[in-house]
Amino acid sequence: MASNSPPPGNTRPIKPWDRPGTSSGPTPFKPPSNGSTSDVVEASGTAKPGEIVNTAERNVPANTNTLARPVPPRPWEQNRLGGYGMNYNTYGSGMYGSYGGYGGSYGGGLYGNSLYSGYGGLNGGSGMYGGGMYNGLGGSFGGYGMGMGGPYGDRDPNNPYGPPSQPPGFWVSFLRVMGGVVNFFGRIAILIDQNTQAFHMFMSALLQLFDRSGLLYGELARFVFRLLGIRTRPKKAHLAGSGEVPGNDGKGQRYIEGPKANDGSWDNVWGNNVKA
Amino acid sequence: MAVFKTPFNGYAVRFSPFHERRVLVGTSQNFGILGNGRLHVLDLPPPGGSGGGLLLPVCAFDTADAIYDCAWSESHESLAVAAVADGSVKLFDASLPASSNPLRSLHEHSREVHSVDWNPLRRDSFLTASWDDSVKLWSLDRPASLRTFREHAYCVYSAAWSARHADVFASASGDRTVRVWDVRDPASSLVIPAHDHEVLSCDWNKYDECSLATASVDKSVRVWDVRAPRAPLAALAGHAYAVRRVRFSPHRESLLMSCSYDMTVRLWDYRADDALLAAYDHHSEFVLGIDMSALVDGLLASAGWDELVYVWPHGTDPRAVMP
Numbered sequence: 001m002a003s004n005s006p007p008p009g010n011t012r013p014i015k016p017w018d019r020p021g022t023s024s025g026p027t028p029f030k031p032p033s034n035g036s037t038s039d040v041v042e043a044s045g046t047a048k049p050g051e052i053v054n055t056a057e058r059n060v061p062a063n064t065n066t067l068a069r070p071v072p073p074r075p076w077e078q079n080r081l082g083g084y085g086m087n088y089n090t091y092g093s094g095m096y097g098s099y100g101g102y103g104g105s106y107g108g109g110l111y112g113n114s115l116y117s118g119y120g121g122l123n124g125g126s127g128m129y130g131g132g133m134y135n136g137l138g139g140s141f142g143g144y145g146m147g148m149g150g151p152y153g154d155r156d157p158n159n160p161y162g163p164p165s166q167p168p169g170f171w172v173s174f175l176r177v178m179g180g181v182v183n184f185f186g187r188i189a190i191l192i193d194q195n196t197q198a199f200h201m202f203m204s205a206l207l208q209l210f211d212r213s214g215l216l217y218g219e220l221a222r223f224v225f226r227l228l229g230i231r232t233r234p235k236k237a238h239l240a241g242s243g244e245v246p247g248n249d250g251k252g253q254r255y256i257e258g259p260k261a262n263d264g265s266w267d268n269v270w271g272n273n274v275k276a
Numbered sequence: 277m278a279v280f281k282t283p284f285n286g287y288a289v290r291f292s293p294f295h296e297r298r299v300l301v302g303t304s305q306n307f308g309i310l311g312n313g314r315l316h317v318l319d320l321p322p323p324g325g326s327g328g329g330l331l332l333p334v335c336a337f338d339t340a341d342a343i344y345d346c347a348w349s350e351s352h353e354s355l356a357v358a359a360v361a362d363g364s365v366k367l368f369d370a371s372l373p374a375s376s377n378p379l380r381s382l383h384e385h386s387r388e389v390h391s392v393d394w395n396p397l398r399r400d401s402f403l404t405a406s407w408d409d410s411v412k413l414w415s416l417d418r419p420a421s422l423r424t425f426r427e428h429a430y431c432v433y434s435a436a437w438s439a440r441h442a443d444v445f446a447s448a449s450g451d452r453t454v455r456v457w458d459v460r461d462p463a464s465s466l467v468i469p470a471h472d473h474e475v476l477s478c479d480w481n482k483y484d485e486c487s488l489a490t491a492s493v494d495k496s497v498r499v500w501d502v503r504a505p506r507a508p509l510a511a512l513a514g515h516a517y518a519v520r521r522v523r524f525s526p527h528r529e530s531l532l533m534s535c536s537y538d539m540t541v542r543l544w545d546y547r548a549d550d551a552l553l554a555a556y557d558h559h560s561e562f563v564l565g566i567d568m569s570a571l572v573d574g575l576l577a578s579a580g581w582d583e584l585v586y587v588w589p590h591g592t593d594p595r596a597v598m599p
Contacts, residue, residue, distance in 0.1 A: 012293050012350060015396060015570055016526050017439055017482035027485045028465075028503055030458065032442040037401035037459070038415040040443065041422045044460035050420030053386050053408045187309045187361070187388070190407070190431065193450065194476060195537055196493050198517045 277588040277596070278320050280331035284313065286579030288345045288565040293396075294353035295319075296571035299331070301585050302358055304342030313343035315358050317370045320587060331585060337368045337377050345391045350399040351416070355379075357402055359389035365404050365414065384412060384421050391434040397442040405435040411447050413459060425457055427464055434477045439524075440485040448475040454490050456502055468505045470498060477521045483529040489546075491519035497534050499546045510546040514555070520563065526570035533576065535563035541578050543590065558586060558594040 033040045041047045168176075192199050225231075284303035292298035297320040305311030318331040341362035349355035354371040358378075363385040366378040387407040394402040401415040401422070411425040411432055430450035438444040443459050454475055456466040473493035481487035486502045487509065495515045498508040516538035525531035530547040541563055543553040561581035569575035574590040588594040 012353070012399070013296075013571055015293075015439070015482070016573075027441075029441050029444055029485070030460070032397075033460065036415065036417065037395065037398050037413070037442075038418050038422055041413065041459050046460065046462050047422055048424060049418060049422060050384065051424040052384055053406070053410045053412075053424060053426065184310050190388075191307075191309070193474065194493060194518050194520070196473065196518065197495060198537055 277592060277594065278329050278331045278586070279595075280316075280318055280333070280585040282314070282316060282579075282583050282585060284311075285561075285581040285583055286565055286585055287343060289577045289579040289585060290346060290348055290565075290567050291569040291571070291575070291577060292348050292353070293350050293570060294348075296569065296575075297322075298334070299567070299577055299585070299587060300346050300348055300356050301579055302343035302346035302565070303579070303583075304344070304361070307581060308342040308344065308361065311342065313339040313341060313358070313360060315339070315343055315346055315356065315368060316585075317356070318585065331587065335370050335374070337374055339366060339378075342388075344388060347392045347394045347402065349402075350394050350396050357392050357394065359392040359404055361388040363387055363389060363406065363408070365389055365392065382414065382421070384424075385410070387431075390431065393436050393445075395437045395442065396439055397437070403435040403437065403445055405432040405447055407431040409449075411435045411445075411457075423459065425464070427455060427467075428453070430474070433475065434521075436479050436488075438480045438485065439482040440480070446478045446480065446488050448478040448490055450474040452492075454478050454488070454500075456488075466502055466505060468500055468502075470500065470508075471496070473518075476518060479523050481524050481529065482526050489522045489524060489532055491522035491534055493518040495519060495536075497522050497532065497544065499532075510551065512544050512546060512551050514542060514552050515540065521566050523566060523568055525568050527568075527573045533566050533568055535566045535578060535580075537562050539563060539580070541566055541576070554590070556594055559584065 033043070035043075038047075280301075282301060282303045284305045285307050286301060286303050287308060288302040290300045292300065299318050299320075301316040301318060302313065303316065304313045315337045317334040317336070319334055321330065321332060337358075339358065339360050341360050341364075343358045344361055345359040347357050349357065352369075354369050356368050356370060358366045358368065360366055363383065365382040365385070367380040367382075368377045369379050372379075385404065385406040385408050389404050389406045391405040392402060400417070401413060403411055403413055405411045409426060409428045409430060409432060411428075412421040413423045413425070414421050425447070428447065428449040428451050432447050432449045434448040436446055436448075438446070444456065444465075445459070446454055446456050448454050448470075452469060452471055452473065452475060454468045454470045455464040456468070457464050468490075470490045471492035471494050475490050475492045477491040479489050481489070481499075487499060488502065489497055489499045491497050495513065495517060497512040497515075497519055499510040499512075500508050512532070512534075515534065515536040517536055519534050519536045522532060522534045525533065530545050531553075532544040532546055533541065534544065535541045539557060539559050539562060541556040541559070543555075544551045545553055556578070559578065559580040559582050563578055563580040565577075565579035567577045569577070572589075575587065576590055576594075577585065577587045578594070579585045586594040588596075
């Protein structure tokens, strides 16, 4: 890259905060080391070049005791440990039918993962044949490991491990598509995650709207029934106090139509219907 | 002052550390959920005012998946790095034609890469934070990552180098913690249970080695002192929804900028009693990218899902076209 890029000799303007005289007292950090970052890290003995992050062994022993609450599992790996067979069954059983099933479908996300990490390992071409990739393949693909050699053979004809190249089989392309679908929902899930409040408020506003509109329609219905002269169930306050709905006093003086229900309240209407 | 309409939805914007009139913008098709990404290099119009208030495109690079974050190299004026949603990290050289880019494509993360930050002090390395719970340290002189930092229990949304210590950085995660790391130590130096919700962003104070700010889904920005991490130095409330990004000013010690899903960009002085200095509501969709120029005091930039990039001096209306 050094040949492609301008030489590092061109000077970057100094940062405003780099000017002397802005020290802030004692700090808890060890003084910075000299040398390039790679030299510093390698000298400290913590370097581990090219580590592929395998999500299957994600939860390394870490000091997570400061977490306030347990962290929920990522939506796309809810049944991650179920392995290929279980994921496949999930696919077969219409997982998008309900919201609950939506979470379950993310199990397949693992499938996309393994695919991609293997892909990266081969394409990177920097000595990653070692652990991560093939373990990952073996672990999650199970019996399909050999079949999967095909598509990657395309990319790397010198691959000594796989069988000769074949066009991707039905299941491979199917699972690739499913991997894409799962990725798609994973990103939406993260977006909803980041918008927890917005999503919550949106849903509660929607529910409130339904609630309010229910009230509204109730009132409207009551009003229409009164116009028609049908006595609706009086409220409790009316039972004790004013007694009757005022519309019934004049026996239809103010109304075009006479009373439809001769006797009793709305409840009795239904009751009669049931009996009849 | 100057505006640019990108074809995709904006995700990140950064001022060049070399050129005071140049910005880098990372964008994604279909809100970053499905589709391609594009990295734009844009220039502010020359001071004469002939540009008509539009940013001038210099070049653009396409990627096969959404770009969630981008950063300029601190060592090469035309080099930039993009965090791509397919888990790759791609290096572009703006001085080369699109056919010879990307210079490198680094595939080690197994899930979307959400943040990238270049070391401003040592200038030869950068960090990437990913949804696979890890942070990776890369150097230009190595073909693979130098180190992987894996302690977070959920997606890592952001990693930021300290501006005053070349070996120290912080990472913000969905597990509600912020961790402070020294690249020479095997484990994190400090864990701050910073918020009650996911922490989406963090940044270091440029003038105080021990101070950092965090932004969270709980709608607040908090400022912490790593020597006393039990309680925040300041809690800045005002955003109506999750705060997506926070950045300290390169010029003033207590000045902060934040952007949020409530579609506003806010400036804060965390030491003042009335912390909120300004609220800009020029975007009509989520604001995901902000930056403050290190070369021009008070020059701000923002990018959002309304496909617009704004660059404006603090105190003016971003929508006002430059005279």
